[in-house]
Amino acid sequence: MGMTKQILTEINQVVEQIQESDMDEVVKAISHAERIFVIGEGRSGLMAKSFAMRLMHIGATVYVIGETITPSLHSGDLLIAISGSGKTHQVVWSAMKAKENDVQVYGLTTDDTSPLANEVDHTLILPAATKYRKANEAKSIQPLGSLFDQSAHIVFDTLCLQYAQLKKVTQNDALKAHSNIE
Numbered sequence: 001m002g003m004t005k006q007i008l009t010e011i012n013q014v015v016e017q018i019q020e021s022d023m024d025e026v027v028k029a030i031s032h033a034e035r036i037f038v039i040g041e042g043r044s045g046l047m048a049k050s051f052a053m054r055l056m057h058i059g060a061t062v063y064v065i066g067e068t069i070t071p072s073l074h075s076g077d078l079l080i081a082i083s084g085s086g087k088t089h090q091v092v093w094s095a096m097k098a099k100e101n102d103v104q105v106y107g108l109t110t111d112d113t114s115p116l117a118n119e120v121d122h123t124l125i126l127p128a129a130t131k132y133r134k135a136n137e138a139k140s141i142q143p144l145g146s147l148f149d150q151s152a153h154i155v156f157d158t159l160c161l162q163y164a165q166l167k168k169v170t171q172n173d174a175l176k177a178h179s180n181i182e
């Protein structure tokens, strides 16, 4: 099997374990939230930003924690915290602070016993390999947490598609929201 096929097989083995009902719950939470905030560090953060960007295109009010124009969070908002290991300090701490401010928090992680999973209201488990390669993690030929990042990207695009369908957002609507200075 070629490397691309092996990677696709790995991703498939991860995403097929996600419960449809869990995905539906996240879409419901996104569509009920006044505003959506995302946080992640490193490549998890890049996946979070790509998720936020597409959510903006399909009509959501969304911010990335840590960016200069990100406002304060309050009740009615939703924070989606992304950490493969579930241990990254800034992500766990942000989840904790958001909860202190009465914000609903969802975590995307591989480990339901992680500090992040303990901090959030709901956890979406993505059973991929992380950079720590713990014994119970999925096997991967790829370095570090690539399998988690790729699987998270697929999950986020699926959530965006579900949200767009729910809100009846058309391709034309999304194109209108897309940057026109590039």
Ligand SMILES: O=C([C@H](O)CO)[C@H](O)[C@H](O)COP(=O)(O)O
Binding pocket: 041, 042, 043, 044, 045, 082, 083, 084, 085, 086, 087, 088, 091, 130, 131, 144, 145, 146, 149
């Ligand atoms: O950038 C990352 C690293 O290259 C692993 O692929 C991680 O996303 C970053 O270190 C954050 O880690 P997690 O919070 O465990 O996702």
